[in-house]
Amino acid sequence: MNTPFFQLRWQQLHHPALTNSGDELWICHLDCQVQAAAGNKWLKLKYHIRQIQQHGHQGIVTFGGAFSNHLAAVAAAGNALGFTTKAIVRAHVPDLTNPTLQQCVNDGMELIFVEPSIYRKRHEPQFLDTLQSNYPNYLIVPEGGTGEFALPGFAELNFAQTPNGKANLIVCAAASGGTVAGIAYQQSQLTSPCPILAVQVVKDASLPAKIDRLCPSLNEYWQLMPDISGQKYGSFDQATLDFCVEMAQHGVAIEPVYSGKALRSLFWYLQQHPSSSERRITFFHTGGMQGLKGLHYRNMINDEQFRILSSS
Ligand SMILES: Cc1ncc(COP(=O)(O)O)c(C=O)c1O
Structure with a gap:
């Protein structure tokens, strides 16, 4: 391997x-080589990425907290491998000086800040359906990369x-x-x-x-x-x-x-x-x-x- x-x-x-x-x-x-994807990150992402490549998706939409290792890994992988990344970020007050989010932005990730009360809906089918219809050509990857292809x-x-x-x-x-x-x-x-x-x-x-x-x-x-x-x-x-x-x-x-x-x-x-x-x-x-x-x-x-x- x-x-x-x-x-x-x-x-x-x-x-x-x-x-x-x-x-x-x-x-x-x-x-x-993508340092932020070391450890479990690449293993969980690899087949999600294969999925977007096989299906011609534009990229990944995913979820995380303001200091999430998973968001850092997805952003860095997107930057290195050439797919677009978007993140629903749980935050009361958006803080773009935080080093994790700053790196995500540098890696080209679009950050969509939501209040914790909205973030809590991240597993609900209706919330996910709306998200998918807003981003039809994206693969939705659950928080932590723990999804279908992990x-x-x-x-x-x-x-x-x-x-x-x-x-x-x-x-x-x-x-x-x-x-x-x-x-x-x-x-x-x-x-x-x-x-x-x-x-x-x-x-x-x-x-x-x-x-x-x-x-x-x-x-x-x-x-x-x-x-x-x-x-x-x-x-x-x-x-x-x-x-x-x-x-x-x-x-x-x-x-x-x-x-x-x-x-x-x-x-x-x-x-x-x-x-x-x-x-x-x-x-x-x-x-x-x-x-x-x-x-x-x-x-x-x-x-x-x-x-x-x-x-x-
Ligand atoms: C550094 C690190 N170790 C361990 C874990 C836990 O892994 P899992 O969420 O797959 O249980 C995480 C979360 O993804 C993590 O960022």
Whole structure:
């Protein structure tokens, strides 16, 4: 699956906590020439893009918050691959100086700001019908890229196949559920599938049902656990931020909203569930590093933290 455009990169994380628990942890990076599409973004977008190319659509209309990694990825992909992008952006007050939206605009994305009360209708058939009739030649891609065509991109790589042999656990962050559904879909096609543990970074009681709808009858392959910080979506506590800084010092760059919460929760999980047999774990780095600029912009991380997290 490696191409000059998109490459799989494995990194073993060496850390005293892992040495003590006897666990081997591999970070799976998916580097992309379109940097904003690294990690899960390109996998979820690839077949949506194929769809617009095959059907001669002009581009994509999608949804996101003002600091959305998904919007950044769609805008950058549109710019690199030559399709038009439009976004329905959830915002009380439009702020075009926000670094994520500024980059989206630089990448040619048209932003349509809506009040949260309107944004809430984004799954309603009537709202979607009106949107489609306003943009008849566009593919509507749901929030987070978690739509009809999100899963097949995952089928092209096996997250359990580390450079040191087969993993016995795959771990990732979960928000809209497309990523865990994609990995479950891919693993379910193997004779010896690897279980998936997804750390839920949103407080959404309907997430299991959403994943189930995306990949019906595959719930034996995946399990959700709450993020141990207990923070709401988009927020993080000092311990998670400190953890990200510590990981950066171990050569692993993560941000605190998704992978920081997920990796810290995994460390906790391994400690809480010691095993007498050797464990080899894949942690899927879902990307989203552009989000650090937005955290810095909102003073959620300081200059020094921004420098450390974005330079590792
Ligand atoms: C960086 C990052 N990691 C993880 C996720 C969660 O992925 P999903 O929404 O497919 O569950 C997202 C959201 O798309 C994200 O931006």
